[in-house]
Amino acid sequence: MEHKEIILFHSNWSLCSQMVRVALYEKGISFNERHIKLCDQYPEGENLDEFFLDINPLGTVPAIKINEKIICDSAIIIKELNSLQGSKEINLYKNDNNDTDTDTLISETTITEGVKFASTLGTILPVFSAPLIQYMVKKLPFKSIVKILLRHPRKDRKLIFLSMYFFNFSKNLPKMGIKKFATELINFENRLSKNNKFFYKTFSHIDINMMCLFNRLKDLQLEDCLNTNKTPLIKRYWNHLKKRDSYDEGILNYYTEKEFSIINDFYQNKSSIFLNPIIEELELLKGNS
Ligand SMILES: N[C@@H](CCC(=O)N[C@@H](CS)C(=O)NCC(=O)O)C(=O)O
Incomplete structure (x- = not known):
């Protein structure tokens, strides 16, 4: 799938943000980023600000905007990223469509x-x-x-x-x-x-x-x-x-x-x-x- 613009809302030290970043680099997909200062680490607590709650009403990172579509939750984001064409040829899933074992893991x-x-x-x-x-x-x-x-x-x-x-x-x-x-x-x-x-x-x-x-x-x-x-x-x-x-x-x-x-x-x-x-x-x- 073609993608125009990607903006990743993430935090340096968040586990789920790390997962999405690794997927982006594995696929060779370039992205813009907006660092969110999480409320348990920074006094600013930007994940509780209105602008971010409009992006993810749960107030958690990561969230990603791909061609104006916002997706939250790292596992869902990584699946979506896998369907995009990056500079590297890699499939992050087995080719099997009904792979419940992988989904569970x-x-x-x-x-x-x-x-x-x-x-x-x-x-x-x-x-x-x-x-x-x-x-x-x-x-x-x-x-x-x-x-x-x-x-x-x-x-x-x-x-x-x-x-x-x-x-x-x-x-x-x-x-x-x-x-x-x-x-x-x-x-x-x-x-x-x-x-x-x-x-x-x-x-x-x-x-x-x-x-x-x-x-x-x-x-x-x-x-x-x-x-x-x-x-x-x-x-x-x-x-x-x-x-x-x-x-x-x-x-x-x-x-x-x-x-x-x-x-x-x-x-x-x-x-x-x-x-x-x-x-x-x-x-x-x-x-x-
Ligand atoms: N299921 C979500 C979990 C997201 C999540 O819990 N993110 C944490 C960082 S790893 C967060 O935003 N914490 C800040 C908070 O809860 O205020 C995902 O996989 O993206």
């Missing part, structure tokens, strides 16, 4: 609307991001919290951000997610094939999601849980994902001083306190051999 590896928090690989990861997000939310000026209270269209998010600001919402969350996360990692390991570099033979939408999830583990000082001998195929897979040009283009190139300094201030160059418990859980699940 795509939905399980991102923040899918309506999916219960912490029930999939994509929704368990935010459990571990919660302390870092809370750290940023607590730094916001009070007037930004009032803006969230008055304007955030999503009740669930509003409640979480307010609980982070006023209480210690994230305190026990990661502990509760360790077993589930380790189980999901082992399940994913069991689905990888040692004959393929990527999830399938060629790079696909699933690899985009996993690249972004694994990179988030790196932010959270949890990358080492991908490198144990309990999940050797994941270790190899992650190394292949990191070598992809789109990993730099769509993810790493968008880190700025702000993201690095938050990570440094929060973790102080130490690994996450949840790293060893996750590795111990992997050992328990796989046996100590």
